[in-house]
Amino acid sequence: xVNLRIDNIAVSVEEGTTILEAARKVNIRIPTxxxxxxxxxxxxxxVCMVEQKGSDRLLPSxxxxxxxxxxxxxNSLKVRSARKQIIELLVSEHRAxxxxxxxxxxxxxxxxxxxxxxGENGFIDLVPLKxxxxxxxxxxxxxxxxxxxxxxxxxxxCDQLQNIGALTVAYKGKDMKISSFYEKPMYExxxxxxxxxxxxxxxxxxxxxxxxxxxxxxxxxxxKHVVVQTAPAVRIALGxxxxxxxxxxxxxxxVSALRRLGFDSVLDTDFTADxxxxxxxxxxxxxxxxxLVDGDKSVKIPMTTSCSPGWVKFIEHTFPEYLDNxxxxxxxxxxxxxxxxxxxxxxxxxxxxxxxxVSVMPCTxxxxxxxxxxMRSSGYKDVDFVLTTRELALMIKQxxxxxxxxxxxxxxxxxxxxxxxxxxxxxxxxxxxxxLRTAYEVVTGREVPFxxxxxxxxxxxxxxxxxxxxxxxxxxxxxxxxxxxxxTCVAHGLSNAKKVMEAVKEGKVDYHFIEIMACPGGCLGGxxxxxxxSPAIREKRSQAxxxxxxxxxxxxxxxxxxxxxIYEEFLKKPLGEKSHELLHTHYTE
Ligand code: HC1
Numbered sequence: 143x144v145n146l147r148i149d150n151i152a153v154s155v156e157e158g159t160t161i162l163e164a165a166r167k168v169n170i171r172i173p174t175x176x177x178x179x180x181x182x183x184x185x186x187x188x189v190c191m192v193e194q195k196g197s198d199r200l201l202p203s204x205x206x207x208x209x210x211x212x213x214x215x216x217n218s219l220k221v222r223s224a225r226k227q228i229i230e231l232l233v234s235e236h237r238a239x240x241x242x243x244x245x246x247x248x249x250x251x252x253x254x255x256x257x258x259x260x261g262e263n264g265f266i267d268l269v270p271l272k273x274x275x276x277x278x279x280x281x282x283x284x285x286x287x288x289x290x291x292x293x294x295x296x297x298x299x300c301d302q303l304q305n306i307g308a309l310t311v312a313y314k315g316k317d318m319k320i321s322s323f324y325e326k327p328m329y330e331x332x333x334x335x336x337x338x339x340x341x342x343x344x345x346x347x348x349x350x351x352x353x354x355x356x357x358x359x360x361x362x363x364x365x366k367h368v369v370v371q372t373a374p375a376v377r378i379a380l381g382x383x384x385x386x387x388x389x390x391x392x393x394x395x396x397v398s399a400l401r402r403l404g405f406d407s408v409l410d411t412d413f414t415a416d417x418x419x420x421x422x423x424x425x426x427x428x429x430x431x432x433x434l435v436d437g438d439k440s441v442k443i444p445m446t447t448s449c450s451p452g453w454v455k456f457i458e459h460t461f462p463e464y465l466d467n468x469x470x471x472x473x474x475x476x477x478x479x480x481x482x483x484x485x486x487x488x489x490x491x492x493x494x495x496x497x498x499x500v501s502v503m504p505c506t507x508x509x510x511x512x513x514x515x516x517m518r519s520s521g522y523k524d525v526d527f528v529l530t531t532r533e534l535a536l537m538i539k540q541x542x543x544x545x546x547x548x549x550x551x552x553x554x555x556x557x558x559x560x561x562x563x564x565x566x567x568x569x570x571x572x573x574x575x576x577x578l579r580t581a582y583e584v585v586t587g588r589e590v591p592f593x594x595x596x597x598x599x600x601x602x603x604x605x606x607x608x609x610x611x612x613x614x615x616x617x618x619x620x621x622x623x624x625x626x627x628x629x630t631c632v633a634h635g636l637s638n639a640k641k642v643m644e645a646v647k648e649g650k651v652d653y654h655f656i657e658i659m660a661c662p663g664g665c666l667g668g669x670x671x672x673x674x675x676s677p678a679i680r681e682k683r684s685q686a687x688x689x690x691x692x693x694x695x696x697x698x699x700x701x702x703x704x705x706x707x708i709y710e711e712f713l714k715k716p717l718g719e720k721s722h723e724l725l726h727t728h729y730t731e
Contacts, residue, residue: 146212153208161203161214162190172216173225173254175232175344176293177204179676180303180662187293188228189254193218200224226258233260236345237274237288243346244284248673250344251291274319279327281513282335282351282506290320290347296339303662305637306456308333320347332459334636336452336660337506337530337669350506350670353527354537360498360526361404368498369486370405371478371557372396374412375504375568375665376531378686382672382679383535384545389682391690394550399538400502401551407490410553411501412560414474414481415567415576417708418449419699421725422471423581424716426655427620435622442467444631444646444653447573449473451511452660454729456636461643470726474567475501475508476517478557479524480724485712486557494520500527502534504568504668507660516727530670559704562595562691569687570634570664571600571607574657578611578630580700585613585620595697600632601688603663603681606642607632608653629653635662 143154148165155164160183165172176187185205192203195213200221203214215221233255240246274287297320300309308331312321322331340348360368381390400408426445432438448454448469457464472480478501483494501508511517512525529537538545553559563579566572575597582590590597590611599609609630613623631653633642639658645651661667663680666687696702713720 144208144210146208146210146214148214149216155208157207159208161192161201161206161208161212164208165203165214165216170216172203173257174204175250175254175291176295178295178298178342180342181295181298182302184294184298187232187291189225189232191221191224191228192216193221226260229254229258230260232291236291237286243289244349244352245289245346249346252345275325277327278351280329280333280335280351280510282509283328283333283337283340284349284351285328286347286349287319289345291345292318292320293344294320295342295344296320296348299338299342303635303637304334304336304338304660305640306332306334309339334452334455334459334660335507335510336636338661339669340506341669341671341673341675350530350533351509352533353509353529354533354540357500357527357529357537360500363498365496366498367406367490367492367496368404368500369407369409369482370400370500370502371409371411371414371475371482372400373475373501373503373505373508373568373665374415374565374572374687375668375671375683376502376534377565378568378666378683378690379504379671380531380535381545383532384538386546387682388679389686391686392545393690394552395545395548396534397553398548398551399534399543399545402543402548403537403541405500407486407554408551409478409482409486409557410560410564411474411478411503412564412567413557413702413704414477415564416561416699416702416705417477417725418471418474419563419573419576419580420705420709420716421477421721422447422469423577423584423699425469425471426577426581427584428717430626430654431622434626444656445469446656446658448729449567449573450659450661450665451505451507451514452636453639453658455507455510456639456660457643458729460640461647464643464646465729468729470728472517472725472727473508473511474564475503475528476511476524476727477725479512479517480520481557481708483520483522483524484724485708489556494522497522498527499525500529501525502529502531504531504665504671505661506530506669508670516729519724519727531668532670532672535672556704556707559702560694561699561702562694562697563699564702565690565694566687568665569601569684570603570659571597571632571657572664572687573659574600574609574630574632574655576699577655577657578628579698581628582611582613583698583700585616585623587617594692596688600630600657603677603684605633605635605638628655630655630657632657634659634664634667636660
């Protein structure tokens with residue numbers, strides 16, 4: 143242990159801890175604009191400067207490890223004056239039209255400028271406004287260079303966390319800017335739309351593209367019937383954006399709020415998450431049969447999940463030769479969209495033309511997914527508008543709803559019922575666990591051999607997880623699987639996805655089924671989730687997801703009564719004709 147004093151408070155921390163981390167241990171907040179718990183140390187913004195007794199120099203607390211006997215002051219006159227000047231300089235380079243900015247009230251620079259009372263200052267006249275671009279061509283993300291303070295959180299996110307490198311540093315010195323390959327718009331480069339950069343940007347330089355006004359118009363349109371679906375990971379995070387602590391399950395209040403906002407049908411993506419499990423689980427078993435019994439070389443194993451659009455875009459760019467390994471099952475969002483304008487429209491006797499399909503997602507890539515040309519199997523754009531968790535919170539605020547005091551409501555029926563297996567889609571490993579709960583039972587007629595259906599080896603935040611389930615005494619139809627060890631792998635975050643795919647490519651692993659989610663922690667850590675999203679917050683959201691699963695009366699997708707009913711009334715059978723028409727696709731880019 144290393145002992146030091148920070149603002150005269152004794153602190154004892156592990157060797158290698160930075161001054162910033164040590165201060166946080168004793169609840170002293172040192173401001174910073176470039177540091178983020180998910181990212182490596184950068185020391186770019188210098189806002190976190192502190193003073194060390196006996197030294198003339200100020201130290202960047204995010205980059206400086208503690209040493210024995212250190213005496214640190216985080217708020218001396220020298221520190222305050224340096225910090226204020228740095229903030230003034232940053233503000234002077236930033237297009238500070240705060241009242242018109244999407245991040246107004248949620249901008250870390252604005253908050254510091256307010257704390258340090260940055261009013262009129264000399265720098266504003268000294269630094270000429272540069273000509274900077276606003277890229278709003280992507281369906282998911284807006285990049286506004288005039289708001290950028292060059293902290294490089296986005297660059298580190300894209301490079302280290304996601305291993306994509308769509309964002310990079312261009313030029314040097316005063317000309318330095320955050321750019322893309324040949325300064326092309328984001329939609330033309332390898333950006334996966336995951337929005338992890340958006341979630342970490344301290345200012346309004348990277349934001350989601352918002353569709354709030356379009357959704358309000360649809361709600362207020364007399365003729366339109368607006369259907370809303372909510373993703374699994376929204377219900378355990380929305381509360382954070384409305385003043386509640388992380389880890390609160392707000393499913394019932396969210397449903398209540400959506401009704402008050404004026405949505406005509408309040409339905410659940412979890413319903414189609416259950417449907418995905420039936421379709422994807424059957425697809426996996428069919429693939430195994432074709433490979434193991436028929437020796438069909440055209441059929442690819444391992445099969446990978448397809449529900450994370452950031453992952454699909456990643457594999458298209460990085461491992462296109464493995465596109466046939468991706469499950470043909472559409473994501474739950476898109477299955478929902480195509481059913482909303484076909485089966486559901488008919489059921490409620492509304493013309494498909496008059497249905498407006500809105501989804502609330504923890505994800506910015508879902509906006510891109512809904513725009514893909516493959517996602518029009520209803521004859522219309524299957525999902526018209528995708529809102530992030532943050533955008534829904536804004537709608538609730540705009541409508542003057544006191545979220546905390548709302549009563550708990552139930553989803554509408556039909557397409558509002560779901561199992562615990564669907565809820566856990568929102569956490570890394572959840573799709574795998576849900577699939578195994580169903581696939582094992584389909585093959586053997588027995589429940590998966592894990593205590594209380596909890597397949598713990600695929601849970602948790604470990605970067606890459608492996609689990610094997612041995613199939614014993616299968617039903618006659620599946621006798622070819624007797625004794626087969628079903629090998630699975632789960633990865634979250636695209637840098638881990640890359641590691642897994644490289645191992646597959648090099649023949650180092652022989653998995654049957656791989657779950658990949660583009661975002662750290664899975665959807666609960668999505669780019670559209672409330673800010674901040676930190677490792678501790680992801681952990682709390684994850685615990686909430688598994689709590690919600692454990693409280694559900696039905697915990698297996700194949701036991702969802704509405705799923706059984708839709709097969710009986712409409713789809714007829716998994717992988718059948720209707721399913722192929724509406725629920726499956728093939729990515730060819
Ligand atoms: Fe997800 Fe999914 S789990 S991809 O993370 O398969 O976004 O929550 O909605 O579609 O169900 C996201 C979450 C989400 C889909 C489902």
